[in-house]
Amino acid sequence: MTFNYQKSNSGLRKVKEAGPSSLPNGQDKFETIFKVSRKTFNYICSLVKDDLAKGSSLTSTDGKVLSPEDQVAIALRRLSSGDSLHIVGEFCGVNHSTVSIITWRFVESMEERAIHHLKWPDNKEMEGIKSKFERIRGLPNCCGAIDTTHIVLSLPSVEASKLWCDHENKYSMVLQAIVDPDMRFRDIVTGWPGSMNDFLTLKTSRFFKLCEKGKRLNGKKVELSEGFEVREYILGDMGFPLLPWLVTPYQGKDVSGCRVEFNRRHFATRVVAQRALARLKDMWKIVQKVMWRPDKHKLPRIILVCCLLHNIIIDRGDEVQDEMPLSHQHDSGYRQQMCQAVDKNGLVMREKLSQYLSDRLPP
Amino acid sequence: MHCPTIPGAHNWLDKLRSSKGFPLDNGLNLENFLKSSSPSPNPNFSGDVSPPLLCHSPENSLNLINASGFSATKRDPGAWFDIMTDVLSDLFNMEGSYDFRRLRDSRDRKNGRKQSRPRICALSAEELPNFSARNNADNNSGVGGGSRDDADVDISSCSRTEVTVIDTSIATWKSEKVIYRKAHVWKVRERKGNSCGKGRGGESLVLKKRRLGQNKKGQDGVGISASTECLDDQDRRFQRRQICLASPEAEKKQAFSSISNAGNLVYLNKDWCEDGSVDVLVVIWWAIGKRENNGEALATYYKGLVSLPIYLVSMLLVRDQVCSNVLKPRTRNGFSDVLIHWFSEPALLFK
Numbered sequence: 001m002t003f004n005y006q007k008s009n010s011g012l013r014k015v016k017e018a019g020p021s022s023l024p025n026g027q028d029k030f031e032t033i034f035k036v037s038r039k040t041f042n043y044i045c046s047l048v049k050d051d052l053a054k055g056s057s058l059t060s061t062d063g064k065v066l067s068p069e070d071q072v073a074i075a076l077r078r079l080s081s082g083d084s085l086h087i088v089g090e091f092c093g094v095n096h097s098t099v100s101i102i103t104w105r106f107v108e109s110m111e112e113r114a115i116h117h118l119k120w121p122d123n124k125e126m127e128g129i130k131s132k133f134e135r136i137r138g139l140p141n142c143c144g145a146i147d148t149t150h151i152v153l154s155l156p157s158v159e160a161s162k163l164w165c166d167h168e169n170k171y172s173m174v175l176q177a178i179v180d181p182d183m184r185f186r187d188i189v190t191g192w193p194g195s196m197n198d199f200l201t202l203k204t205s206r207f208f209k210l211c212e213k214g215k216r217l218n219g220k221k222v223e224l225s226e227g228f229e230v231r232e233y234i235l236g237d238m239g240f241p242l243l244p245w246l247v248t249p250y251q252g253k254d255v256s257g258c259r260v261e262f263n264r265r266h267f268a269t270r271v272v273a274q275r276a277l278a279r280l281k282d283m284w285k286i287v288q289k290v291m292w293r294p295d296k297h298k299l300p301r302i303i304l305v306c307c308l309l310h311n312i313i314i315d316r317g318d319e320v321q322d323e324m325p326l327s328h329q330h331d332s333g334y335r336q337q338m339c340q341a342v343d344k345n346g347l348v349m350r351e352k353l354s355q356y357l358s359d360r361l362p363p
Numbered sequence: 364m365h366c367p368t369i370p371g372a373h374n375w376l377d378k379l380r381s382s383k384g385f386p387l388d389n390g391l392n393l394e395n396f397l398k399s400s401s402p403s404p405n406p407n408f409s410g411d412v413s414p415p416l417l418c419h420s421p422e423n424s425l426n427l428i429n430a431s432g433f434s435a436t437k438r439d440p441g442a443w444f445d446i447m448t449d450v451l452s453d454l455f456n457m458e459g460s461y462d463f464r465r466l467r468d469s470r471d472r473k474n475g476r477k478q479s480r481p482r483i484c485a486l487s488a489e490e491l492p493n494f495s496a497r498n499n500a501d502n503n504s505g506v507g508g509g510s511r512d513d514a515d516v517d518i519s520s521c522s523r524t525e526v527t528v529i530d531t532s533i534a535t536w537k538s539e540k541v542i543y544r545k546a547h548v549w550k551v552r553e554r555k556g557n558s559c560g561k562g563r564g565g566e567s568l569v570l571k572k573r574r575l576g577q578n579k580k581g582q583d584g585v586g587i588s589a590s591t592e593c594l595d596d597q598d599r600r601f602q603r604r605q606i607c608l609a610s611p612e613a614e615k616k617q618a619f620s621s622i623s624n625a626g627n628l629v630y631l632n633k634d635w636c637e638d639g640s641v642d643v644l645v646v647i648w649w650a651i652g653k654r655e656n657n658g659e660a661l662a663t664y665y666k667g668l669v670s671l672p673i674y675l676v677s678m679l680l681v682r683d684q685v686c687s688n689v690l691k692p693r694t695r696n697g698f699s700d701v702l703i704h705w706f707s708e709p710a711l712l713f714k
Contacts, residue, residue: 111537118531163524163544191528193542204551206532216532297527301537304529 031320034073035080035283036309040318044114044309045072051109058102060093066102074099075106079306082285084292104298110305117311118185118304126219126232132181136272137265138357141222144178144186144234145273146246148198149281149330151175151190151303152290164296166194168334173296175277175287175303176201178234183276184314185307191300198239199339202246217245224356230349235270239337242346247353251338258358262350265357274328279321280310281330521545525554 031037036044049068058066066074078088078099085096092099121129126143133142150172155164164171172194178187189205202208210216221229233245242248249263281288284306291299313321521543528540539554 115531115536120532161522161524163522163542187531189528189530189532191526193524193526206530210532297525297539300527300529304531304536 031323033080034076035320036076036313037318037320040313040316040320041072041076043316044076044110044312045069047113048072048106048109051113052102052105055105058094058098060098061095062093066094066098071102071106075103076309078103079284079286079302079309082287082289107298107301107305110308111301114305114308114312117308117315118188120186120216121180123219129180130232133269136181137268138360139235139265139269139353140224140356141220141230141232142235142247142269143217143219143232144180145270146176146178146202146234146236146240147270147273147277147330148174148176148201148239149277150194150334151287151299153194153294153296153299154290154292163195164193166334167197167337170194170333173299173303174201176205177273177277177307178207179273179276181272182314183272183279184311185276185280188304188307190303191296197339198236198337199241199341202240211243211245224352228352230353230356233349235266235273237270237336239339241339241341241343242350243343244345244349247346247350248339250350250354258354262354262357271328274330275326276310277330278327279324280306282324282327283313284309521548521550 030041034041045068049072052068052071058071060066060070074088074092074094077083077092078085081088083091085099089096089099094102121143129143130141134140150166150170151174153164153171153173155171164173166172173190174192174194174196175188175190176198177185180186187205187207189201189207192201192204196204207216217232217234219232221231223229231244233247236246236248238248238251240246240248247266249266250259255263287303287306312318522545524542524544526540526542528538529536530538541552541554543550543552
């Protein structure tokens with residue numbers, strides 16, 4: 001499939017036909033503008049082109065009909081730059097309302113056609129995930145890392161209720177993600193208002209219920225020492241409760257000895273979740289910038305599609321991810337939340353893990 | 364509060380202290396407590412008793428214990444402070460009691476995550492909303508168990524906010540919830556009519572229910588009619604059923620009889636429906652108690668009267684989507700349990 005640039009005056013055409021110097025800010029590469037390689041771009045087009053070809057045809061400002069590939073390019077530009085509809089429209093040579101329509105068509109289509117890129121791993125896949133996590137810092141039987149970030153909103157005064165006001169006095173929407181060692185999102189929850197903290201977001205999630213009922217993270221146990229097995233679990237920071245299936249670090253200043261070492265390994269392993277969220281926001285800036293009066297029913301779906309795009313880049317082995325910086329700061333201006341809820345079985349499990357790592361592994 | 368009989372407990376204060384798990388003879392009376400109301404500057408944070416508001420949820424089976432270890436007898440002064448704070452809080456309903464802990468925690472805890480030099484946000488019980496969520500009849504809502512009884516807060520006095528939640532662990536990963544909030548009390552409900560969210564497999568909730576034979580009453584006491592099937596309209600959001608127009612006369616009479624016996628008001632101007640200005644008849648019914656089958660009977664009745672496609676929609680499904688000024692209840696003898704309206708644009712209903 002080729003990318004068809006038909007518009008005589010559009011920025012899309014400039015990308016293809018003009019030299020690098022004609023593009024603003026040195027944006028001389030396809031990947032810089034669309035945040036995906038041509039290979040991945042073509043794959044995305046193959047997913048959604050049928051949907052985008054349906055319905056009324058959309059045209060550029062000079063009257064040319066926009067092909068599905070053009071529409072994908074415009075939608076990707078909108079999601080990756082986070083620029084306003086007007087700026088994206090001007091860049092692509094289409095009316096701002098066309099940008100809005102195309103973006104939403106793209107989101108709806110991706111929800112349906114690309115949702116298989118975000119799923120909880122099956123047993124076979126999980127074995128590989130556990131193995132990769134263990135290779136990081138030796139934590140056995142670990143199935144994922146969980147973290148939460150905030151999508152900051154700017155709300156009109158009539159909607160600016162306390163509900164959307166988080167603990168940093170910003171209006172925001174919550175995104176909770178469980179991530180595998182390749183920084184692939186495996187489970188997300190989003191749409192809840194910013195006033196919900198990490199624990200509440202987790203508690204309202206289906207994942208929590210499934211785990212509590214023993215229907216998730218219920219795979220093969222690993223024997224650490226004689227008479228003690230460790231079940232499947234995920235790692236989370238101090239904003240989450242300590243549970244038999246969710247291991248958090250030791251808290252407090254008095255932590256010492258093997259517990260310090262455990263916390264170090266714990267952080268090194270769970271940092272993939274922070275990096276994934278940081279990369280998500282860095283790559284798809286529509287969820288990084290302060291959203292100006294968003295439709296709060298559409299925003300979760302946009303966030304989901306950004307997560308899908310994030311996973312597609314990983315699944316396709318897109319080289320663009322190699323050029324992204326490995327930051328783990330995804331929630332700038334937000335303090336670490338603290339949750340004091342602990343489960344006694346979670347405590348026992350953490351102690352055993354800590355002891356095991358202390359005894360068996362080099363620092 | 365039930366206080367068990369403690370051997371050696373002579374008065375109410377002793378019993379109270381014993382019930383809270385600390386010895387009677389340690390010199391820690393109220394005066395001492397007040398004198399030492401500034402806890403040690405460096406308490407072991409992990410020795411805190413977990414905040415009850417967060418954790419005392421029977422549904423999630425969290426067995427909360429002292430996080431520093433397994434013995435409750437080796438508490439440091441900071442822990443004693445917490446205990447006394449809890450006791451006084453219990454006794455005098457001191458809502459601000461958690462302020463002490465919050466202030467102390469915010470001083471003592473530092474641990475980085477999202478910033479190189481993060482400030483600590485130690486959420487106290489006061490800052491955490493009392494969260495209560497309830498599943499509807501379905502089990503796919505993805506809403507966690509409630510943390511306290513719903514019945515103690517009048518939902519009508521709460522602010523109401525609709526949200527769209529994505530949860531990829533649910534087969535229908537998109538759902539619409541309603542958050543009722545009053546101060547720190549939250550309630551979450553599945554939004555009515557929110558049963559056709561797209562998701563993996565694309566099977567709607569109601570269709571699934573029908574397939575599984577789980578057509579039970581919801582917690583509102585309002586049944587979901589078995590005749591309400593889930594189809595996609597343009598928004599794929601609502602369920603509708605197009606009913607065949609032809610109907611035997613006997614069936615029509617029987618249906619009408621059924622309606623009359625039920626005491627419902629039948630409100631239909633046939634001319635309105637067949638003057639060409641109306642494309643479709645939407646029958647919205649509101650079942651109460653044992654009358655949940657009346658909606659189907661109504662549709663059966665109408666299909667013999669008008670040559671229009673008829674959509675039968677349970678009020679249960681549209682109650683929250685329809686503007687109150689669009690649908691006016693027709694009443695007779697002060698009783699209204701059936702609403703009938705028709706639109707040339709069914710989409711008006713679903714906005």
